[in-house]
Every structure is written in C-alpha cells, then in structure tokens.
Amino acid sequence: MATRKYDQRLRADAAEQTRRRILDAVYQRLREEPAEPVSVERIAAMAQVSRSTVYLVFGSRAGLFDALGDDLRRRGGFDRPADGEADARRGLLHSIRASVPLFAEHRPVLRALYSMAALDPQAVGGVVERMGSDRAAGLAWHAERLAKQDVLAPGITAAEATHLLWAVTGFEFFDQLYTGRGLPADEVADLMVTAAERLVLQRY
CATH class of the missing domain: 1.10.10 (Arc Repressor Mutant, subunit A)
Incomplete structure (x- = not known):
C-alpha cells in the first residue's frame, strides 16, 4: 500500500x-x-x-488560456479570500495597491492577452471575460462595504462607485500610466489609489 x-x-x-x-x-x-x-x-x-x-x-487551446488566467490570479493572490480587513476604505485601497506588482511583473502577458481577445475570441476571449467578471464582482463587494460603512462620497451609490472603480483600477488604466507615461510602478500605485479616493470616497 x-x-x-x-x-x-x-x-x-x-x-x-x-x-x-x-x-x-x-x-x-x-x-x-x-x-x-x-x-x-x-x-x-x-x-x-x-x-x-x-x-x-x-x-483544448481555450483550456490552456483559461489555465493561464487562473495561474495569473493565483500569482497575484486574487484567488484567496479577503484578509478580514474591517475598515472598508483601507481594504479597498490595499487591494488596489496590491494589484500593481502583478500588473507590472506580467505586463507583456496581460497586454498580449487583451490584444488577442479581440482577434481570437474563441480561444482567448473567455479568459479575459472571466478575469473581467471576477474583477467586477470584487469591486462591487468593496463598494457595498463602503456603502454600509457610510464612507462613499456624497451622492455616490454603490453601483456608481463600482463603475468608477472599474475605470481607474484595471490593467488598462495601469498600463496607460506605466507604459504610456513611463511612470514607475510605485508611483502608478499611488495615482491609482488617489484616483479611487477622490472619485468615490468621502474626504476626511
């Protein structure tokens, strides 16, 4: 035995x-x-x-790309549950900052996947769509927590906060600053956090 x-x-x-x-x-x-x-x-x-x-x-070839997407999420820690941060504001900002090293390390891979999704949707479109769905769900979770703790900016609903966070926390926004503007990753992280704070959070 x-x-x-x-x-x-x-x-x-x-x-x-x-x-x-x-x-x-x-x-x-x-x-x-x-x-x-x-x-x-x-x-x-x-x-x-x-x-x-x-x-x-x-x-299948699509299964290969799906596995690649899963591997990227694991490397970034996005497959792990939330760390139990009680403060919704700190939890959101930590999550945004934590995504930047993954974006920077795997920038060529992510850029290639996003480009290929438009040209080869049958094989690659699924993984990009699933990554987007997972990110949207995570942002909605953060926005609901912010709303429950009453720290959203005046007049901003949880749904609106989710849309705004989607625009300023994703790979595309990161890459516009990192590659398009030539900024170092830590400065990009600071700007992404600042954008999220100013768009959806109450001012102290």
Whole structure:
C-alpha cells in the first residue's frame, strides 16, 4: 500500500511539473513574441512535450488560456479570500495597491492577452471575460462595504462607485500610466489609489 501511494505521488508530481512547464512556455511565448499567434505546436516544443500532452492536460487551446488566467490570479493572490480587513476604505485601497506588482511583473502577458481577445475570441476571449467578471464582482463587494460603512462620497451609490472603480483600477488604466507615461510602478500605485479616493470616497 505504501509503495502504491508513493508511486501515485510521483505520478502526481510529474503531472504537475509537466503542467507547470507548459504554462511557463506560454508565459515565455507571450513575453518574447506578443504579436505572434500562440500555437499549441509551438508551446509543446518549448515545453519539450508532445502536442497531444498539451491537449491531455488542458483539453483544448481555450483550456490552456483559461489555465493561464487562473495561474495569473493565483500569482497575484486574487484567488484567496479577503484578509478580514474591517475598515472598508483601507481594504479597498490595499487591494488596489496590491494589484500593481502583478500588473507590472506580467505586463507583456496581460497586454498580449487583451490584444488577442479581440482577434481570437474563441480561444482567448473567455479568459479575459472571466478575469473581467471576477474583477467586477470584487469591486462591487468593496463598494457595498463602503456603502454600509457610510464612507462613499456624497451622492455616490454603490453601483456608481463600482463603475468608477472599474475605470481607474484595471490593467488598462495601469498600463496607460506605466507604459504610456513611463511612470514607475510605485508611483502608478499611488495615482491609482488617489484616483479611487477622490472619485468615490468621502474626504476626511
């Protein structure tokens, strides 16, 4: 029985290593050649596995990109529950600031995904849409907490706060400042926090 469990663990570890190699190959491909189509054949060659292995692990090309989106969320900590911050204002601003290192580290990958979603919606559109849906749900959660603690700016509803936060906390807004204006990540984080504060929060 012990030998069988050991063998099962070895197989599971090998499968996870294969999965990781394939995902790392996608990251590398998007960083190095973001304007080029991502083919399963090319990813398989880079990961040193067969094309059929990629399909076996991820099911489809769309499944491969879905897994990439999940991996990005895990790397950024967005798959973890809220940290229990009681103060809604601090919780929102911490969340905004925490997203910036992920955006900066994976900027070429995220930019490529957003661009590819328009050109290849069948394979890539789903992951971008799901990332957007998750972000919208998170912002709505923050806005409701702000409303319950009565710290929204006068005349701003939770729904309106969600819309405004959507505009100034996402990757596109980050990239306009980080790439378009050439600002360092920490300064971009400060500006994103300031924009959110001035748009939706009460002034002290």
